[in-house]
Amino acid sequence: MMTEIESIAGETPGIAYQLIVHRFAGSGGERAPRVYIQAGLHADERPGVAALHYLIPMLKQAEAEGRLLGSLTLVPHANPIGAAQHLYGEHMGRFATGTRTNFNRDFPVPDENGVRVLDSASSAVFAERRLKSRLLELADGCPIVLDLHCDDEGVQYVYAPEQLWPEMSDLAACLDAEAALLWDSGSDRAFEEAIFEEMKARAPGGDLSGHCVTTVELRGQNDVTAALGRKDAEGLFRFLQGRGVVAKDDTPAPALRDDFTGKPIRHVNMVLAPVGGTILFHVAPGARVKAGQLLAEIITDPGRDDGTVAVLAPQSGYVLTRRIRRFIRMGDNLIKIIGDAPVAARKGALED
Ligand SMILES: [Zn+2]
Numbered sequence: 001m002m003t004e005i006e007s008i009a010g011e012t013p014g015i016a017y018q019l020i021v022h023r024f025a026g027s028g029g030e031r032a033p034r035v036y037i038q039a040g041l042h043a044d045e046r047p048g049v050a051a052l053h054y055l056i057p058m059l060k061q062a063e064a065e066g067r068l069l070g071s072l073t074l075v076p077h078a079n080p081i082g083a084a085q086h087l088y089g090e091h092m093g094r095f096a097t098g099t100r101t102n103f104n105r106d107f108p109v110p111d112e113n114g115v116r117v118l119d120s121a122s123s124a125v126f127a128e129r130r131l132k133s134r135l136l137e138l139a140d141g142c143p144i145v146l147d148l149h150c151d152d153e154g155v156q157y158v159y160a161p162e163q164l165w166p167e168m169s170d171l172a173a174c175l176d177a178e179a180a181l182l183w184d185s186g187s188d189r190a191f192e193e194a195i196f197e198e199m200k201a202r203a204p205g206g207d208l209s210g211h212c213v214t215t216v217e218l219r220g221q222n223d224v225t226a227a228l229g230r231k232d233a234e235g236l237f238r239f240l241q242g243r244g245v246v247a248k249d250d251t252p253a254p255a256l257r258d259d260f261t262g263k264p265i266r267h268v269n270m271v272l273a274p275v276g277g278t279i280l281f282h283v284a285p286g287a288r289v290k291a292g293q294l295l296a297e298i299i300t301d302p303g304r305d306d307g308t309v310a311v312l313a314p315q316s317g318y319v320l321t322r323r324i325r326r327f328i329r330m331g332d333n334l335i336k337i338i339g340d341a342p343v344a345a346r347k348g349a350l351e352d
Pocket of ligand 1: 042045104149150
């Protein structure tokens with residue numbers, strides 16, 4: 001494994017960020033797939049960092065034993081800018097505080113002629129834009145691109161372009177994921193979308209077989225343990241074996257879970273808080289709910305008989321995620337359900 005530390009200049013004198021890039025050169029030549037994996041693009045999401053912590057030694061061992069066929073580029077701390085943002089003791093890793101931009105939105109995508117314009121290391125733009133361009137460059141030419149994230153509190157699930165499903169279900173099976181959300185339209189230029197648009201522009205004859213691009217949601221923000229990190233690393237390793245990046249062994253390829261829920265993103269029902277207050281959840285991620293079932297109460301006036309507002313399931317479905325903090329404003333995202341039926345008038349694929 002080769003490691004390079006790249007420097008990203010800050011916007012003011014005396015400030016620079018380090019981007020650590022690990023590279024493995026596989027022995028399989030041109031036919032073995034190239035892989036890019038990053039974690040921590042939302043810098044407050046750490047399960048992917050833990051997974052790479054365990055995956056990297058597994059890959060080193062495979063390399064030492066001659067079992068590594070494909071080449072890999074790994075960026076375990078994809079967002080040193082967001083990692084450094086603390087405000088009054090609280091970490092703020094999702095939005096760039098200097099520009100109010102979500103770190104996983106506004107990536108450069110190809111225009112209608114298939115031309116993508118990236119910023120260079122010396123472009124006179126904010127550091128966050130130069131970082132985004134660099135991450136895309138590092139992933140260029142890789143048919144397999146994994147962006148490791150997590151949700152507030154949630155089950156493990158993957159986003160996948162509908163065009164690459166069910167071929168990509170091998171990833172969900174290897175990770176033992178509970179669900180998949182399949183998208184076919186824009187997502188405000190998230191990293192995954194920018195990569196997929198570039199993949200499509202480059203694919204000869206539009207052939208995307210063998211390609212895999214995804215945002216992997218490794219459960220919730222606090223699901224960071226040695227056991228989960230190892231499990232996720234082993235799942236990623238099995239996936240890489242299945243795709244011919246690492247030599248296969250005798251272990252049979254895993255199947256999707258019996259209770260796996262894979263649905264187009266138009267089935268996502270984001271339940272908003274009808275009032276502000278203190279949340280008492282009555283369901284957890286992974287639960288199946290019926291229309292009208294009590295999801296949560298929100299305490300608005302503690303101690304009074306009419307001091308809570310009930311939030312009911314708008315339709316039957318599967319609870320994917322819920323808010324991690326227990327205080328909420330009216331209109332904030334409370335709970336995310338994959339509805340059994342598509343949701344009418346849905347706007348956008350992702351939350352802010
Ligand atoms: Zn994220």
